[in-house]
Amino acid sequence: MDQTTCNELLSSLSEYVDGELGEDLCALIEQHMSGCQDCRIVVDSLRKTIYLYQASASQVEVPEDVRDRLFHCLDLDEFIKKAI
């Protein structure tokens, strides 16, 4: 693993996985990754990390009692049942 290049690219990997990097830097990263398995693993696991957190976020819902108390403290009790 060429440490210098790997470390130099490190701060660009986040933008790389978002597809927000300029063409030149993107090509440089891809060229480097074609010969560096470690960086391929880092990029893959970075993508997976983001994916797992996205997936876990969608599972959080407001519990019914929390929602009821919220409407109550805002003096909106009459709208609790109407809301879906």
Add this chain to the structure above:
Amino acid sequence: MSSDQKTSEAFSLEALRAGDRAEFARLVETYSAAIYRLAIKMLENTQDAEDILQETFIKAFRHLNTFDGRSSLSTWLYRIATNEALMTLRRRKVNLVSLDEPDETLEQEQEPLQIVDWCCMPEEELMSAEARQYLDRAIDELSPNLRVVFILRDMEGLSTQEVAEILSLSETAVKTRLSRARLRLRELLSEYYGEKMARQRLVERED
């Protein structure tokens, strides 16, 4: 919460400012889940999250007349909620780093030490109840400044521009913090899943 302006525009600012309770109830209904998610991920405590949720909408209701409509309603609500969450964290003294301090004082880019290819693990193992608890603990290890950016950007799906607006940061600062947060979490998850894979291999060898 969808971060687009359309959602905000679906509300009548005029009615909200005039104290229309039905319209305000609709606003609460639309955004309460997102605010609660943000609060619970920031604070890892259901009681504190509920307090933030209530406080956000109480403040929003009180200050609707000062909302100038330059940002979207969702951005405005997120800003109130993140301020509340960061204040609660400061009160807890979990972390004394101020949001105003320059980036140099924050965590630096995490150099990858864990090079383990755990991506091929089955989804049910990656998302098991135990693994999800670990995901929560890992996010809690980030400084509040990194955590809030990661939650808004990657968990709530807001754009860099929106997060910059909510936190009064430059877009470059948001990207830097996001990169640091992601790399740190990648490291922590690689430690965890890597260990799991190693243990599994050991069991398989013993069989």
